[in-house]
Amino acid sequence: MLGGTLALLQHSLQLDGRLFRHHLYRLIFVAVLYLFVIIATGQSLLMGAPGQWMFVRIAQLDFWFISLAGISYFATAISEEKETESLGILRMAGISPSALLMGKSTSRMIVACLLLSLQFPFALLAITLGGVTTLQVFSVFLALLAYTAFVANLALFCSVITRRASSASVMMTVALGLFFFAPVLVRLLANSVGSSAVRFVRAVETVLAPQYETSAFSRLPEIMATGFAESPLSFQVLSNLAAAFVFFVFSRIVFDRVTRYHSVASTNRGVLMRPTGSLKILGPRRAWKSALIWKDFHFVTGGKPLLLLKSLLYGLVLALACVAGFTDGSSNPFISIALWSIWPVGLLLLIESTLMASRVFREEVQLNALSSLMLLPTGPARIAYAKVAGCLVALSPGLIALTAGVACIVIAIIIETDSQATVSASFGLFVAGVGVVASLAFILFFVHLVAYLSLVVKWGSIPMSIGISVVLVAFLCFMWPLAVFAFLGGAVGLHFMIGSRFRQLGMQ
Amino acid sequence: MSNNDALEADTSGSNGTAIDVRGLSHTFKNHRALAGVSFQVNRQELHGFVGPNGAGKTTTLKLICTLLRPQSGRVRVFQHDVVREVNQIRKRIGFMPDHFSMYRQMTVFEYLDFFGAAYGFRLSERNRIIKDVLELTDMDGRKDDLISGLSRGMQQRVSLARVLVNDPDLLLLDEPASGLDPRARIELMEILRELRRMGKTIFISSHILSELAELCDSVTIIDRGRVKYSGAMKELLSRTDEHPVYKLTLGVESETAADKLRAVHGVTDVEATEVPTEFLISYDWTETDTNALLAALLELGMPIVGFSEDRKHLNQAFMDLTERGVR
Numbered sequence: 001m002l003g004g005t006l007a008l009l010q011h012s013l014q015l016d017g018r019l020f021r022h023h024l025y026r027l028i029f030v031a032v033l034y035l036f037v038i039i040a041t042g043q044s045l046l047m048g049a050p051g052q053w054m055f056v057r058i059a060q061l062d063f064w065f066i067s068l069a070g071i072s073y074f075a076t077a078i079s080e081e082k083e084t085e086s087l088g089i090l091r092m093a094g095i096s097p098s099a100l101l102m103g104k105s106t107s108r109m110i111v112a113c114l115l116l117s118l119q120f121p122f123a124l125l126a127i128t129l130g131g132v133t134t135l136q137v138f139s140v141f142l143a144l145l146a147y148t149a150f151v152a153n154l155a156l157f158c159s160v161i162t163r164r165a166s167s168a169s170v171m172m173t174v175a176l177g178l179f180f181f182a183p184v185l186v187r188l189l190a191n192s193v194g195s196s197a198v199r200f201v202r203a204v205e206t207v208l209a210p211q212y213e214t215s216a217f218s219r220l221p222e223i224m225a226t227g228f229a230e231s232p233l234s235f236q237v238l239s240n241l242a243a244a245f246v247f248f249v250f251s252r253i254v255f256d257r258v259t260r261y262h263s264v265a266s267t268n269r270g271v272l273m274r275p276t277g278s279l280k281i282l283g284p285r286r287a288w289k290s291a292l293i294w295k296d297f298h299f300v301t302g303g304k305p306l307l308l309l310k311s312l313l314y315g316l317v318l319a320l321a322c323v324a325g326f327t328d329g330s331s332n333p334f335i336s337i338a339l340w341s342i343w344p345v346g347l348l349l350l351i352e353s354t355l356m357a358s359r360v361f362r363e364e365v366q367l368n369a370l371s372s373l374m375l376l377p378t379g380p381a382r383i384a385y386a387k388v389a390g391c392l393v394a395l396s397p398g399l400i401a402l403t404a405g406v407a408c409i410v411i412a413i414i415i416e417t418d419s420q421a422t423v424s425a426s427f428g429l430f431v432a433g434v435g436v437v438a439s440l441a442f443i444l445f446f447v448h449l450v451a452y453l454s455l456v457v458k459w460g461s462i463p464m465s466i467g468i469s470v471v472l473v474a475f476l477c478f479m480w481p482l483a484v485f486a487f488l489g490g491a492v493g494l495h496f497m498i499g500s501r502f503r504q505l506g507m508q
Numbered sequence: 509m510s511n512n513d514a515l516e517a518d519t520s521g522s523n524g525t526a527i528d529v530r531g532l533s534h535t536f537k538n539h540r541a542l543a544g545v546s547f548q549v550n551r552q553e554l555h556g557f558v559g560p561n562g563a564g565k566t567t568t569l570k571l572i573c574t575l576l577r578p579q580s581g582r583v584r585v586f587q588h589d590v591v592r593e594v595n596q597i598r599k600r601i602g603f604m605p606d607h608f609s610m611y612r613q614m615t616v617f618e619y620l621d622f623f624g625a626a627y628g629f630r631l632s633e634r635n636r637i638i639k640d641v642l643e644l645t646d647m648d649g650r651k652d653d654l655i656s657g658l659s660r661g662m663q664q665r666v667s668l669a670r671v672l673v674n675d676p677d678l679l680l681l682d683e684p685a686s687g688l689d690p691r692a693r694i695e696l697m698e699i700l701r702e703l704r705r706m707g708k709t710i711f712i713s714s715h716i717l718s719e720l721a722e723l724c725d726s727v728t729i730i731d732r733g734r735v736k737y738s739g740a741m742k743e744l745l746s747r748t749d750e751h752p753v754y755k756l757t758l759g760v761e762s763e764t765a766a767d768k769l770r771a772v773h774g775v776t777d778v779e780a781t782e783v784p785t786e787f788l789i790s791y792d793w794t795e796t797d798t799n800a801l802l803a804a805l806l807e808l809g810m811p812i813v814g815f816s817e818d819r820k821h822l823n824q825a826f827m828d829l830t831e832r833g834v835r
Contacts, residue, residue, distance in 0.1 A: 284614075284618055286621060286631065286634075287618070287621045287622045287624070287625035287626075287634075288625065289625060290625075291622050291623075291624075291625035291626035292626065294622070294625070295611070295622050299611060299613050299614065367609060367610065367611060367612065368605070368607045368608065368609040369609040369610065369611060370609075371575055371603070371605050371609060372603075372605070372609050372623075372670070373626075374575060375573060375574070375575065375598055375601075375603055376598065376626050376627065377595045377598040377599050377627070378595075506575065507570065507575050507576055
């Protein structure tokens with residue numbers, strides 16, 4: 001087993017050394033850390049103990065980095081072998097399932113740990129700058145390493161049980177989302193029930209307490225608190241390592257059963273109805289005159305069944321917003337309706353458009369179908385825009401709901417102006433309007449970034465875009481008027497880069 | 509066929525050339541894929557394009573079908589320039605790449621309907637076209653099947669059907685038979701024969717030389733970015749440096765047969781093959797003709813069961829013209 005593990009490990013490390021992309025990530029990582037050092041140095045002139053500020057930022061950056069790596073890098077460990085159909089060859093070469101799992105996941109963990117080790121000198125510098133103790137640095141790194149092991153093995157499990165890398169990434173995103181955000185939502189819901197159900201709230205807290213104890217997200221602020229003197233071997237570290245082991249064992253148990261019959265080529269088409277079934281009215285039926293819009297609407301975005309589902313969802317959000325707006329007793333219910341509709345709808349729309357952006361051009365590349373499209377007697381730009389139009393048809397329920405929300409803001413402003421409302425209320429609405437514009441600029445940039453990265457990287461365009469956007473927002477949040485122009489400019493630049501890359505791929 | 513008028517207009521005022529490639533060169537970074545490639549393909553001809561791996565076949569095909577722009581040299585398809593008249597060319601060609609490029613979630617009908625609509629055909633026209641191409645490729649019974657559920661041979665048929673949707677005058681097929689089982693290959697060749705009978709010009713790049721030799725009217729052999737031969741297939745296979753060669757098959761084994769054959773007037777060499785009753789006879793045609801040779805052989809009194817000209821095989825021509833080694 002050791003021979004196989006070492007062979008895979010060596011191969012993965014060699015590949016990592018050769019890939020320019022990985023060196024670029026390290027460089028960006030170091031650049032961000034260096035920026036923290038510069039800011040901390042500047043802060044030392046104004047306030048004491050800037051080391052703590054810097055180390056907190058480093059720890060937060062590491063946490064996000066590990067989570068993103070889990071969704072993209074770790075989640076492709078086994079699924080990438082399935083996609084290239086090389087799993088069988090590796091098995092025939094005498095590499096046992098345990099060696100395969102170890103070799104594929106350990107190499108990724110080593111690469112991630114190497115990236116974490118880059119910042120150790122910066123962490124020591126934080127001690128010198130003041131505000132952080134050696135125990136805190138040690139505890140944070142131990143907590144992060146345990147979290148890395150947990151994420152890597154959870155992702156390994158996801159990559160074993162799914163057919164494709166993209167499915168593994170989605171499953172991992174859902175798993176991490178449930179782990180971190182579901183308890184928060186449950187707490188919020190429980191608290192919203194009110195004081196009449198104190199026992200219920202306490203029961204929820206009791207059930208969710210272990211999650212809080214095991215989460216690195218909640219452990220890090222505890223470590224960074226002044227006067228921290230606990231053992232670095234916390235429940236979070238032990239539980240994360242135990243969970244990592246359990247997921248590895250699960251991966252090994254199901255490996256043979258799951259991978260034996262997995263074939264990447266699927267013979268079903270998800271929610272799309274077959275032309276011969278009883279629900280064929282919901283199927284694609286005949287191609288429209290704008291054939292590309294028809295194709296992308298049905299085969300990239302899910303077609304009529306999903307459109308129907310989304311219409312119901314957005315309708316429900318708007319209905320709930322109206323109920324909230326007209327029952328909260330305010331003089332201008334449109335403010336509440338706008339507030340309760342725009343943000344949920346915006347968030348749903350962002351998720352929806354992100355998923356579409358990651359697929360709209362990528363699909364053709366993956367299926368090697370771009371050359372067939374490029375030979376149509378029409379230009380590549382028209383092909384690309386027709387594809388985007390197909391997605392816009394699918395986004396129409398969300399866009400209509402968003403327009404309704406924005407209309408509520410406009411009505412609210414008119415009502416406020418008519419009623420000679422206070423300057424502060426009108427100013428508040430103006431800021432909200434600007435906020436909507438800034439958010440739309442960001443969404444535009446983000447969606448373009450996802451679409452571009454989907455044409456450049458093999459996997460993980462969404463997590464990479466999230467990572468890049470988080471860093472950009474962190475830098476630009478202090479100068480948001482500039483951020484609006486920066487995001488709009490970035491979107492335009494990416495737009496042309498997508499066109500150029502699309503043409504280039506079409507020739508291959 | 510919808511493009512017949514255009515075809516006639518072109519033919520009347522031109523030399524009947526479907527593809528005209530002159531001095532074509534193309535470089536990818538440091539790798540020179542094509543170096544001064546020139547050849548012509550006549551209309552309604554089945555033209556084979558042969559070469560070892562990395563010879564520049566796919567690059568040439570992509571240049572002809574307008575996916576790539578020539579860096580130097582000129583390519584004309586039905587008198588249209590591939591740089592300046594892209595859309596005119598695209599309407600009249602069908603390109604089938606060497607890899608499967610299909611939307612596997614679609615059914616066969618949806619796939620063809622999509623391309624029919626993308627080429628701008630109306631619904632009624634699409635119905636007729638799809639029916640025709642499905643019949644031609646013998647896929648009409650599988651039209652509601654998902655493409656992902658079809659075998660490789662069937663997927664290749666669907667791919668060919670897609671290429672035919674816009675009723676192209678010129679078909680550019682890159683390794684259409686690769687990965688197919690013998691039956692699927694034979695059936696594919698039958699379809700290509702049928703298409704030639706329908707008046708299509710077919711430009712086919714393939715490694716399966718035996719089938720190309722039977723199928724093609726003309727051939728271009730390319731190696732390391734340079735054309736080694738371009739012309740009629742018949743001429744390539746019958747090319748001899750000195751003497752024609754005949755294969756003689758006897759009914760029984762005879763130890764003295766070779767000596768007797770050497771003694772015949774005009775025979776310059778006799779070579780025994782792996783089969784004991786078979787001989788390859790080199791013959792000096794300046795001395796006498798084939799009939800006289802056959803008459804002389806009959807006079808020897810040996811039981812002859814076969815006598816034919818031994819044409820050079822395309823494999824042999826290919827090996828003679830191309831260089832050893834993989835690029």
